[in-house]
Amino acid sequence: MDMKNITIDELEQNMDYLRLLSNQYPTIGDVSAEIINLQAILNLPKGTEHFITDLHGEYEAFSHVLRNASGVLKLKIDDIFEHVLTKEQKKSLATLLYYPEQKLEVVKKTEKDIKSWYSITLYRLIQLCRIVSSKYSRSKVRKALPKQFAYIIEELLHEDKNRLNKHNYFNEIIKTIIDIDSADEFIIAICKLVQRLAIDRLHILGDIYDRGPGAHFILDELCNHHCVDIQWGNHDILWMGAASGSKACIANVIRISTRYANLATIEEGYGINLLPLATFAMHFYKDDSCDKFKTKFPIEMHYGERDLKIIAAMHKAIAIIQFKLEGQIIMKSPQYNMENRRLLHRINYEKGTITIKDKEYKLNDISFPTVDPKNPYKLTLEEEQLMDRLKSYFLNSEKLHKHIKFLYSHGSMYLKINSNLLYHGCIPLNGKNEFKKVKVGKNFYSGKQLLDVWDVLIRKAYFDKENIDEDQYGTDIMWYLWCGDSSPLFGKDQMTTFERYFIDDKATHVEIKNPYFHLRDNENICRNILKEFDLDVNSSHIINGHVPVKTKQGESPIKANGKLLVIDGGFSKAYQQMTGIAGYTLIYNSYGLRLASHEPFESTDKAINEEKDIVSTLRVLEKVNRKYVANTDIGKEIKEQIKYLEMLLVAYRKGLVKES
Known part of the structure; x- marks a missing residue:
């Protein structure tokens, strides 16, 4: 102006x-x-954004990727100290940078001249920090500084030890830090400052929960992150629904946890007592082998044979309760159009068969001790009491609700930022390559409007459930978004959970994806989506998660001539055989877009003691003339x-x- x-x-x-x-x-x-x-x-220059998706509880790998900035900090060390340090010295410096507290303990046990090590290391870390912080204003760096060392770090970052008038001043600061036994704290502070400055903003494109054992640790870390946003995934919505008191969501959450023998998040993370479920399961399923409910996935925690048998019984017990609860929801909510997912009344309990779409299938398990064939969706008194107790535990877990409120305050169905459109699953399309019209309440919505109306209902379901309009999908909106055929977070015609447990014929296991997933390779479709969200179709991108990219089969994460980027590379160990890698990070800095593909992470212990970093391969997706803050959304605000x-x-x- x-x-x-x-x-x-x-x-x-x-x-x-x-x-x-x-x-x-x-x-x-x-x-x-x-x-x-x-x-x-x-x-x-614009700050560096990192985009990550589908973490599925893999805390150790996620934490390491944050600490090493998806491999970027390792490259910085290589560049800065290319002709100064050996390969082993660079590895040691990188490990210290990622895990300063733990690495210092190792060094102090093995280093003979610790004062010299402190001095050399401090000079190197300050040099690294100076480079990483150089793209930010002093004010922004100052706000990121740890309070106890803010003044000293600022002096060291902006003074040159080689400048004649300041040479002694600079060296004396380093010497004094060591002499007063503050070197450890100072090194830790510098390392964490470098980690923070390396990632200006973090975007999580959904599915923090389920499968892996550390979703609660991931959320602890995100709660403390300086700048993060989340685009909800279907697994996040499921937990948000459970915290809202939806019994169907609670049953699904517990079923998935027992399926992966991962009870740590529920029990240790959120203090939710599963003993009532274990007691119930061992009473009704004590003589049932529950073969189809035994975990088939790698188990992070050590369980004995007896423990695994109990978990399998818990798994089956909560699955049956889930099918009953879901049947009740479908009966009272015809607007969901999910009658085909009510299956318990289609079982011939005497013959041990089930009829689906006029075809009869043999069941591989005919033990249903809590199901009344005459009224199969009615919970028994014991099941009612059990679900009331579990609901009470979920509603009263302080830690769970701290995390869920964080998901609400930092999350949304989608996000538009710096010419990128971020969402987890899909924008529902119909068979005619058009946005699918979905009736919510008395009106039909599609495209951006559909996601907007669901965003409002999701928030009502938690914060204002007393006043939610039952005509607008009711209080079970969260469950519907978990598995409904018009849910942009799920993106399939049905969730064939029952069939996968009880029917061997894999033809019944098929879940047909929304047309979006084969049409998203079409550049015109992606341009229409960007236009729908009021973004420049020539300069913008869609960034998407949810469906793992089968990299080892030659599938590319780059779709529609670069308009759409799918960044689910398999952080979850359950998907890594399919993807061939262990996750992607999309990196958007002032020079353009780069994609980092990560090899599997062994363990934090090996990263510290054996200095084993994640092997990350970076490739340039798009180069641009250098972007400055003026070219960003923050620039518009400024x-x-x-x-x-x-x-x-x-x-x-x-x-x-x-x-x-």
């Missing part, structure tokens, strides 16, 4: 806001300084701030607002 063009009318129209703004900037000098500061920030600050400056100079 040219300040000369600011009119009196414009000032008067905004006078209320300008008076409020004057409380923050009470003098002409204050306003002028802030305008200069903001204009300068616009000319800094320009808007400058506009009003310039108005305030004119108002001060014209005497319309008085300086304090």
